[in-house]
Amino acid sequence: MARTLEQSFQVRFHYAVEFTSHLFDTSNAVFATTVGQQRSACKVLVVMDDGLVAHHPELPLAVTEYCQVHRLNLVAPVMILPGGEAVKQDPVNVTLVQDAINMYGIDRHSFVVVVGGGALIDLVGYAAATAHRGVRLIRVPTTVLSQNDSAVGVKNSVNAYGKKNWLGTFAPPFAVLNDLHLIETLENRDWLGGLSEAVKVALLKDEEFFAFLEAHADALRTRNLQSMEHAIYRCAQLHLDHIATSGDAFEQGSSRPLDFGHWAAHKLEALTGYTLRHGEAVAMGIALDSTYAHLQGWLPENDWQRILTLFERLGLAAFHPLMLQSLDDASDPHSLLHGLQEFREHLGGQLTIMLLDSIGRGREVHEMDLDLVARSVQILATRSPYSSSGPNPSAQSPEEPAWTTTAIPAP
Incomplete structure (x- = not known):
């Protein structure tokens, strides 16, 4: 005699995407507020992109000072890893992050904070999602593409078997904190390249946004920060709307x-x-x-x-x-x-x-x-x-x- 038990349930996810500037200035409360009220009880582990540090060498120390002022429990010096797609090619980098999560006792009520471009965010997100079946991840994206697209979504991944994003998870972040100041030092390839995702989502969902990109193309190309700020915000908004309303946020279908x-x-x-x-x-x-x-x-x-x-x-x-x-x-x-x-x-x-x-x-x-x-x-x-x-x-x-x-x- 065959017997069957069936189960169906829903899990509601919520996370904020904040837009700010000079996130780790001690006068900016956004990061401390994100961590929450029980700050001293929550452990914080920060992983940072070496390409970002090359342009902002003061940033690791700024993070340390910020945590001291706001009484955040930073458990270790800022961990610095390579940025760019190469970081997702070497599985050793995943192990390094997981080793740190283990060493410093990062649990499900603690925070892994990743500050960098989309590739490093993908990798650290994958490591965080597979430790303890998922620890809290705060993303601080620092490129146009990660601020307007990859970091605001629910995917984490590394490359394997010669294929992009072959290993990965669907795990929404605890929060996404976009720091406009940090994109100002991007080289042109990263400043401009991220706009392709804005063009993409405009082509699919918003002709008016496409017209904005046309009207401001010269300003965007010549690094006008105000035009870029709007392009990033609207692109991220359209991506988040799709995730929330498509009915397939974890891509279980074919579309x-x-x-x-x-x-x-x-x-x-x-x-x-x-x-x-x-x-x-x-x-x-x-x-x-x-x-x-x-x-x-x-x-x-x-x-x-x-x-x-x-x-x-x-x-x-x-x-x-x-x-x-x-x-x-x-x-x-x-x-x-x-x-x-x-x-x-x-x-x-x-x-x-x-x-x-x-x-x-x-x-x-x-x-x-x-x-x-x-x-x-x-x-x-x-x-x-x-x-x-x-x-x-x-x-x-x-x-x-x-x-x-x-x-x-x-x-």
Whole structure:
């Protein structure tokens, strides 16, 4: 006789995304308030990005002094780890964070605080989520891309088996604290690259925001802080709204709209040995999928041109020479087209790719015409000044155009 017990329950998550400046100035109460009232009883372990420390060498000491003034129980000197995608490549770095969590007795009522770019936040979040089945994580993102996209979500990960984010968890942070001051020292590649995620979410959800990015493209490219502040805030707001209202925050289904352009982006990052940064690769992935949607007859000519022109004005290239590699063989792991198979494997279930019907309105498809993808790559190649022997598109100067804007025949 068969017997069955079934259970169903819901867990409600809540976390704040704060926007401030000079977070660790002792006169700024945001961090202390986030930790809460029982400050001396809560242990705090801080992990910081070495690239950030190189530009802000005073920051580790500022954190120490802040904790002393606000009576926060900082259990150890600030732990400094490498930033950038390389940190997610070496499993030793996960062990280092977990060793510190163990050594200093960080429990579920204590805090791990990570201060840095999206890659380090991913890694420390993964370590924190797997210690004691999850300890409290406070994210302090310090790049445009992490402030407007990756750090405000619920995912943590490291790379494995030659694939991006192969190991990971869904674990919402305790809080996200965006410090506008810390993005001021970003190099141009990180300042501009993060804007690709703003373009992405605007294309999917908010034509008015896309128009803002168009109107302020020159200001954003020339590092106008006020324009960037609004771009980060609105992008983060749209991402949070999607997480809260999509009904699939932990991606149990086959649809991941916010991964628009990412199937190609993740593959490009791997093909370049992660010398191409995530935001740069996302811009190329969006340009590719937008071109594909136009060739399919879905995305109007004018909208397609607006997308490519915006990337050009923002100084983000739409093409990398490795996109042309093995375009006739999707089974070749070194082919961009192989990224579709890897994307399907990473997601599981039915292949689901987000494309565009217009700016502000997407459509999902469950198969891609590989010949048309290849043609889309070739179109972007002809529009780009970069050949297989030419310069790296990610290293272009602000004055150097990413392509010339020309029309292609409608299908």
